[in-house]
Amino acid sequence: MTKHPMHRSLRLAGLALVAGAGLSAATAQAQDKGTVHLAYVEWSDAVASTNVMRAVLEQAGYEVELTSLSAAAMWQSVATGDADAMTTAWLPTTHEDYYKRLKDQIVDLGPNLDGTRLGLVVPAYSEMETIGDINEHAEAIDGKITGIDPGAGLMSLTEEVVEAYDLDVDLQSGSGATMTASLQNAVGNEEEIVVTGWTPHWKFARWDLKYLEDPKNVYGGAEQIHTMVRQGLEEDMPEAYAILDAFEWTPEQMGQVQLLNQQEDSDPYENAKQWVEEHPDVVQEWLPEE
Incomplete structure (x- = not known):
């Protein structure tokens, strides 16, 4: 499958930088692997899960870029390949319309969280x-x-x-x-x-x-939060795809990150890195075997 042009140009630019500036081996490795683009919405759950995935993917040697969008634009960006993945697709009810319209253009990796x-x-x-x-x-x-x-x-x-x-x-x-x-x-x-x-x-x-009780059940029952990726990601970046596919945690674990993010002047990215460092057993389940 032809690689996404954005990623091909990024990889070529990265290789040129390595050759011309003598960057460290760790940085060179990250640029060799490429850049993973994650789209998200400024919701507390999305900020938590997206930054945790950023920290884990960086730990695996990738560079990661985050883009904050509206919900509709987030779905569209993954469908068009402008973004590689999102970790905040609420199904089957909340994002039902987006999923029905775009399901043939994206890859559903299944739920990363139950109990919504x-x-x-x-x-x-x-x-x-x-x-x-x-x-x-x-x-x-x-x-x-x-x-x-x-x-x-x-x-x-x-x-x-x-x-x-x-x-x-x-x-x-x-x-x-x-x-x-x-x-x-x-x-x-x-x-x-x-x-x-x-x-x-x-x-x-x-x-x-x-x-408030909803006797007419308009809101529906419990949902799941799914991870969605662009078509072709598995071929382009198989290790990143595998990490995103294995990503799964609990509402309690997400809540730990969310609470850290509510501290005054806190940085969601730094909080995510802290959580990842403090939960190596959980994170290890998401990483491919050596």
């Missing part, structure tokens, strides 16, 4: 118990559900929830950061708030929260 959940989240002290209770408390929540970025599958599902339950509130888009900031402010003042939520997410470790 989507829904509407409120503080544990809230009087609301089910999604149907929202209309009775519309004034207390300023007539809105606080959401995340408009391209997220969770937002599309929540639009369906608003219609299915005939909710007299608006779904407000924003980002994961603005959602958690609003949640923090509301909890600090013991006010009512409804936010779009998912597990795994660090907010459940930070605050006492609960999901």
Whole structure:
């Protein structure tokens, strides 16, 4: 199979640098192996898993570049080969539309995490118990559900929830950061708030929260987070492909990285490297046998 032109030019540039500048053997090895391009969305789970994969792939001798995109652009970048992989495909429900449209252009390596959940989240002290209770408390929540970025599958599902339950509130888009900031402010003042939520997410470790019951099951059951790679990656970079294929961890392990990322002035990449160093047995399961 013809190698991706981006990677071919990167490898040639790397070889020229090695020959001309006398770089270290370790750097030369990394450039010989090439650069792995990972696409992700600025969601806490995606930031955690993508940076952990970056640290592991670099440990294996690859250079790694990360690109932050919207959810739709992330899927498209892997389908077109502009990115090599992503580790944050939520299936079968959240990213169902993207998967149906692009499944013939990408390679699904299967789940890297089990035990996810989507829904509407409120503080544990809230009087609301089910999604149907929202209309009775519309004034207390300023007539809105606080959401995340408009391209997220969770937002599309929540639009369906608003219609299915005939909710007299608006779904407000924003980002994961603005959602958690609003949640923090509301909890600090013991006010009512409804936010779009998912597990795994660090907010459940930070605050006492609960999901509103979804008797109509619009959000569906538990999901999995899959790793997707571009076509041809297995032939171009078999070792990187094998590492991405073997990548699998638990919500608890992801939560450890997510919490590190919430520390003031913390660096997600440095936190990922720290986690990788502290969990050699887990990481060894992802690496090909010598």
